[in-house]
Amino acid sequence: MxxxxxxxxxLVAGALMAIGVVWNSQLRGALVNPWLAATVSFLPVVFAFALMTLLKPTPLPTRKDLAGVRWWMPLAGLTGAVAVFAGLLFVDKVGAGALNGLLITANLLTSVALDHFGWLGMRQVKAGPPRLIGAALMVGGIVLISVF
Incomplete structure (x- = not known):
């Protein structure tokens, strides 16, 4: 495909991320404790993926597959949790546009570096002038969104 x-x-996933940041902030306001709010926010995700694994249990990893799992790989969820927690704490202070714009711009700049240098096993894609101009436009856009 x-x-x-x-x-x-x-695109739908990106739109839902913006909505999720607002809902998480509202959840934090309702539950008061941001750690409890983050836990409550993640519980449906854990249950949904556990249910999908039960409903569609194949393929399962082999021993050889498991041997390829490095210690840092399961920590990937924590990287997303940092963004969720940032939204939970700060969206009502800086606004949804600024918060999501900063998250997405930082994500894009990091992604361009990961591609350019081939870090973390990524296929190397050089950051030529068009990619660098695109990144600069993103930075300029988030400055305009954040300042105005």
Whole structure:
């Protein structure tokens, strides 16, 4: 399947991220404790993925697959949790546009570096002038969104 056919799903996921940040902030306001709010926010995710694993248990990893799991790989969820927690604490202070814009811009700049240098096992994609101009436009855009 062409990657471009996945773009609508990715766009919906991005829109839901913006909504999720606001809902998490509201959850924190209702529950008062941000740690409890983060836990409550993640519980449905854990249950949904556990249910999907029970409903569709294959494929399961082999011993060889498990041997390829490095110690840092399971920590990937914590990287997303930092963004969720930032939204939970700060969206009502800086606004949804600024918070999500900063998250997405930092994500994009880091992604361009990961691609350019081939870090973390990524296929190397050089950051030529078009990519660097695109990144600069993102930075300029978030400055405009955050300041105005």
């Amino acid at each position: 062409s990657g471009k056919l996945l773009y609508p799903f990715i």
